[in-house]
Amino acid sequence: METRELVSEKTIGRLSLYRRLLSGLLAKGRQNIYSHELATLSGGTAPQVRRDLMAIGYSGSPSKGYEVADLSESINSFMDNPDGTRGIIVGAGNLGRAIMAYFEGRRPKLKIVAAFDNDPNKIGSEICNCPCCDMAYLKTTVAQMGISLGVITVPANRAQEVGDKLVDAGVTGILNFAPIRLHLPPNVYVEHVDLTTSMEKVAYFVQSNKDSDVAGA
């Protein structure tokens, strides 16, 4: 079974945001920050920020707050795999290519190293400095390049099949953009990004704004 769930998924998500905000501040020369300032930037509350930092064992000073550079480094070393994480994208369509373009060269510890597709016109081409490969090479590539993360951007009706192939190849974390729920073994971490639902949620709360007020996310 799962051994240690020390830090909750929600906290991990917020830590990801904090470190992004912190590196922006660092670039501007900012040295210290209080929990309530990070809270404002991140859209949360001060106690929540303090709880999150407590979860990774980080301590600030009552008068100076937190040291930007040091905290940033602490979150990095808590979250990043020191050897780096390598991922692949399956489905080099509109969304897949947008994601590849965006993540190219952005984080040294998290790289997308190849794309896979089943369209003969795409196979063999290069997308954002990554080769676009035939699905037949999925398993060997995952093994040879030490890939642990897969991004699924194929149409909904192919997503389960692709998920199965990724797991079979040895991937243990999947980011799924297809609008269905994948059925995969419990030792594989799956994050579903459901853009249709996100859009429909906004549409719903827009509508209900008309007669009453609703808190934001």
Next chain:
Amino acid sequence: METRELVSEKTIGRLSLYRRLLSGLLAKGRQNIYSHELATLSGGTAPQVRRDLMAIGYSGSPSKGYEVADLSESINSFMDNPDGTRGIIVGAGNLGRAIMAYFEGRRPKLKIVAAFDNDPNKIGSEICNCPCCDMAYLKTTVAQMGISLGVITVPANRAQEVGDKLVDAGVTGILNFAPIRLHLPPNVYVEHVDLTTSMEKVAYFVQSNKDSDVAGA
């Protein structure tokens, strides 16, 4: 007064998924479904499905479960604005265009009707049957076309400014893809889709999977 029974954000998100699953089933001629079946499809539990449907006042039958067509229609009428919801996208870059391509013609009650950009090469062009307009026309377009929803796909450093413009124009719901937290009035519903965080969460949980169990299932 309090007319509308408050339905949580999480329930709304699941209802969006249920109706998508239901329309797939409907297309296959399926007539009835039990809560535990919908639970399996949606990755949830049977009591949760029943609670969610209870929230919109829908009742099934103890022997037949829920009627697919009828339930689907009930969720539609609960979630959709009968007059339809119109949205615009600001930032016709890689992600913005992928989203426009995807949502084109997909839902009759939820349409993206225009794009906006500040790049002179894009302004005046047509993207997925939508005009790409100059930001100068944002306010008048929102008013004239009765637009209530805005999607933000501009770079992070322009997102707050664009959010302010959207709110000023009269939009009351925003789907934000820029990797920052927007600061907007509380009557505006904002959904943040943070793809960087999603990716980093998977990377984190991949890493922590390593030491627990190795045997694939």
Next chain:
DNA sequence: AAGAAGCTGTGAACTTTTTCACAGATAGCA
């Protein structure tokens, strides 16, 4: 006609997550 099976609807229990509220720490200042 009565019993068995298996479903829904839901109060209550439980779990997770967030917020409150305050002791203790640190710096600035008179």
Next chain:
DNA sequence: TGCTATCTGTGAAAAAGTTCACAGCTTCTT
């Protein structure tokens, strides 16, 4: 030095969300 202001760290309370467990309904079987 001692007072004031304001921060952090955290136990405790509250809120939100999920699951349990079972009464009651409906159909099927015998």
